[in-house]
Amino acid sequence: MMNRNPVLGTPLVTPLDARFTPEHVFARLAHIPHVLWLDSARHDDTLGRYSFLMADPVEVIQAGPLQMETALARLSELERTFQLARIADLPPFQGGAAGYFSYDLNRAFEKVSEARFNEFHLPLISFGIYDWVAAWDHAQGKGWLFSTGFPEVDSDKREARAKTRADEILARVERDAQFCKEVESGRIVPASELAPCFACPEFPGVMSNFPKEDYLEVVRRSVEYIHAGDIFQVNLSQRLIAEARSSSPELYLKLRKKNPAPFAGYYDFGMGQIVSASPERFISVRDRTIESRPIKGTRRRSGRPELDMFWGDELIRSEKDRAENVMIVDLLRNDLSRICDPPSVEVTSLCGLETYQTVQHLVSIIVGKLSPDVGIRDILQAIFPGGSITGAPKIRAMEIISELEPTARGPYCGSLGYFGFDGSIDWNILIRTVIASAGWWQFPVGGGIVADSDPLREYEETWHKAMGLLHAVLDE
Numbered sequence: 001m002m003n004r005n006p007v008l009g010t011p012l013v014t015p016l017d018a019r020f021t022p023e024h025v026f027a028r029l030a031h032i033p034h035v036l037w038l039d040s041a042r043h044d045d046t047l048g049r050y051s052f053l054m055a056d057p058v059e060v061i062q063a064g065p066l067q068m069e070t071a072l073a074r075l076s077e078l079e080r081t082f083q084l085a086r087i088a089d090l091p092p093f094q095g096g097a098a099g100y101f102s103y104d105l106n107r108a109f110e111k112v113s114e115a116r117f118n119e120f121h122l123p124l125i126s127f128g129i130y131d132w133v134a135a136w137d138h139a140q141g142k143g144w145l146f147s148t149g150f151p152e153v154d155s156d157k158r159e160a161r162a163k164t165r166a167d168e169i170l171a172r173v174e175r176d177a178q179f180c181k182e183v184e185s186g187r188i189v190p191a192s193e194l195a196p197c198f199a200c201p202e203f204p205g206v207m208s209n210f211p212k213e214d215y216l217e218v219v220r221r222s223v224e225y226i227h228a229g230d231i232f233q234v235n236l237s238q239r240l241i242a243e244a245r246s247s248s249p250e251l252y253l254k255l256r257k258k259n260p261a262p263f264a265g266y267y268d269f270g271m272g273q274i275v276s277a278s279p280e281r282f283i284s285v286r287d288r289t290i291e292s293r294p295i296k297g298t299r300r301r302s303g304r305p306e307l308d309m310f311w312g313d314e315l316i317r318s319e320k321d322r323a324e325n326v327m328i329v330d331l332l333r334n335d336l337s338r339i340c341d342p343p344s345v346e347v348t349s350l351c352g353l354e355t356y357q358t359v360q361h362l363v364s365i366i367v368g369k370l371s372p373d374v375g376i377r378d379i380l381q382a383i384f385p386g387g388s389i390t391g392a393p394k395i396r397a398m399e400i401i402s403e404l405e406p407t408a409r410g411p412y413c414g415s416l417g418y419f420g421f422d423g424s425i426d427w428n429i430l431i432r433t434v435i436a437s438a439g440w441w442q443f444p445v446g447g448g449i450v451a452d453s454d455p456l457r458e459y460e461e462t463w464h465k466a467m468g469l470l471h472a473v474l475d476e
Contacts (some may be wrong), residue, residue, distance in 0.1 A: 007083045008153060009422075010148045011094045012162040016134065017142035020173055022051045023253075025134055026266070029055045029172045030249040034128045034268060036098050038418065038426075041256035041264040041277070042356075043138040048262035050091040053305055054098065057128025058151050061097070062269070064123060068108045071125045076377050078129060079419070082150050086363045086422035092286065093136035094146040096420035100274060100430065101384060103339040103413040109381050117195035118408035122439050124450070126269040131167050134173075144171060146422060188439035197241060203470060207238040209407050214460065215433050218404040218454040223396045225400055233327050234391035234400050237405050237446025238462055243472055248436045250271035255434070259357045259468030263428035265416050272437030277468060278428040280357050280435045281365075282415045283379070285425035288370045290379075291335060292329045294388040295429075296448055297321030297351070297362030298308060298372060300464035312360045321362055324448045325351050329364045330393060331387035336384040337340030340368030351440045358468045367451075378420055386429050390446065411435050412444045433470060443469045 005413065022039065029035050040048035059078075063071035078097060081315035086094055102124045117369030118122055131150045138141040147169070149162030191197075197207035210218070215238050222234050245251075252266040252275045261277040281293040299311040315321055336345050345368035354363045361380055369380075390413075401409075412435060417427030435442045445462040470476070 003084060003372050008089050008158065009155065010085050011093075011146040011148045012159070012166055013090065013143055014145045014147070014166050016145055017442070019088070020134070020143055022053055022134075024137055024442050025173050026249070028175055028353055029053065030268075034060060034129070034130065034270065035266070036268075037266040038093070038416070039256060039264040040138060040262055041204070042260035042262050044262055045139050047153050049137060049139050050093070051138065052091065052093045053131065053134045054128070054130040057130045060270075061099075061125065061127045061129070062123045064121070065107070068105070068124055071376055072108070072380070074129065078376055079376050080422050082146060083423075084421040086420070086424065090144060091137055091427070092424050093133060093135060093418050093420050094422065095130060095148040095150070096418050096422075097127045097129050098418035099269065100411050100416045101125055101126070101380070101414045101427075102411050103378075103385050103389070103409040103430075105414065106385050106398055109384065110395050110398065112395070113402045115408040116406050118470040119189055120192055120408075120410060120435075120442075121267065122271055122410045122437060133319055134169070135465050136157035146212065150421075165376045180244055187423055189393070194210070194240060194241070200240070203372065203474065204242055205474070206242045206463065206465060206470070209241070209405075210347060215459050216455040219449055221404060222400065222449040223451065223453055226449070227419055228376045232392045233324060233344060233448050233450050234397045235389050235446055235448050236401065236404060236458075237268040237409070237412070237468055239442055239444040240466060241440055241442050243258050244441050245473070245475070247407050248275055251275050251434065251436065254475065255469070255472035258471045259354065261432065265428065267416060272435060273432065274416060275388050275436060276428070278416070278430060278432055279354070279361065280388065280429040280431055282417075282427045282429045283383065284302040284427075285423070287372065288395040288423075289367060290340065290370055291365060292332050292336065292383075292386070293363055293365050294325070294332060294386065295361045295363050296328050296388055298359045298447065298461055299469070301355070301360060308355070308360065312355070315360055315362060316351065317354055320450060320452055322351050325362045325364055327392050327450075328349065328387045328448075329366060331392045332366050332383070334389065336368045338368060339370060339378055340375045341371055343368035357398075359464055365435065379425070384415070385413060386415070388448075389419070389429060389431065389446070408445065410442070412442070432465065434469060434473065441473055443473065445469075458461060
């Protein structure tokens with residue numbers, strides 16, 4: 001249970017000149033520490049309406065396994081201390097904490113063993129406290145700069161700092177772009193220190209942590225676990241990896257063009273960068289209403305509308321894919337019931353078809369009303385990581401993932417997003433994502449395994465999901 005301090009006012013808001021598009025501002029701020037772009041690269045009036053860009057946070061909260069409790073406690077403290085009212089009818093994020101939770105944060109809440117290899121040792125949590133945010137409403141074609149004045153809490157000092165910071169940021173975006181310079185990523189990990197890797201003949205320069213036959217075998221073992229009654233479903237992935245070929249900002253600009261997605265994003269967390277084309281929302285919270293949109297069920301696209309329509313119809317009618325989706329919906333209903341008023345949890349859409357650049361998905365929507373005084377820590381403990389990338393039951397599925405996948409997932413299958421000073425939240429699921437670090441680009445791809453899964457088809461599905469990333473990574 002959390003007691004919040006009084007609301008301290010509203011942010012200072014400055015309309016942005018029409019020249020200051022998200023691409024323009026990113027080009028000028030990408031070299032600033034902890035730049036973060038929550039990017040609706042695929043514009044849509046509902047899912048892809050807003051984009052947010054920020055940098056130079058007033059505080060960075062970053063933690064490995066030994067500092068996790070301290071970091072989570074600090075996030076809760078900030079949630080209590082820094083509170084502002086949202087200015088209505090403007091983009092919903094107007095300042096707050098933003099960054100990522102790694103999939104491996106699951107060990108903060110459950111006893112799950114570590115992966116056998118973790119060559120990159122990336123933070124489990126990396127968040128910045130951003131006192132200013134540039135925000136765009138793509139439906140209106142307008143942008144604004146919000147400046148909160150935090151960490152000052154005295155009214156006069158906070159307002160004065162908000163004005164100073166707004167002037168400083170607007171001056172910066174007038175300067176020349178610097179994003180093409182290389183981004184520092186610390187020590188370069190030589191190939192000899194990586195977990196065992198296997199060449200992918202179809203894609204020269206790309207390696208996997210599984211040879212094909214081994215991936216087919218772990219799918220078979222997963223099916224055996226299901227038949228033995230251990231689980232109903234597990235989400236397995238293979239980690240693809242390649243040497244970095246350009247700066248991370250350049251890679252992101254290619255990816256968002258080749259594979260636009262509603263929950264995309266770029267984040268420089270110091271030890272590396274997240275370059276994401278995620279189509280999946282984990283959760284959003286507005287006015288204490290929480291929503292989750294799990295994706296389960298995938299078909300590739302052909303580029304031919306008639307064939308895509310046929311495959312989309314076949315996906316909607318697929319008993320296997322619908323069963324896989326419904327299992328995760330049930331899991332999320334149960335998770336949300338732990339932090340919501342139980343009668344309020346409901347499924348508002350079941351197995352709807354959504355189309356993206358290279359694939360089609362089945363997507364469901366579950367909503368609920370948060371119980372009074374539920375905070376960030378309570379939400380994480382109840383529902384993190386998202387069930388669509390673990391399987392069900394969640395804890396046993398995570399144990400099997402640790403057993404069968406040789407390498408740590410890191411930020412992959414974690415969440416990137418924000419929680420605002422007004423209590424709003426929007427976090428994605430970090431799939432279709434490249435993690436740049438130590439001279440390498442990691443981009444795992446996976447899928448849900450159920451009782452009647454065909455190993456070869458599951459393997460092929462991972463490659464369908466990888467195509468959008470491969471186009472950007474290989475610069476095709």
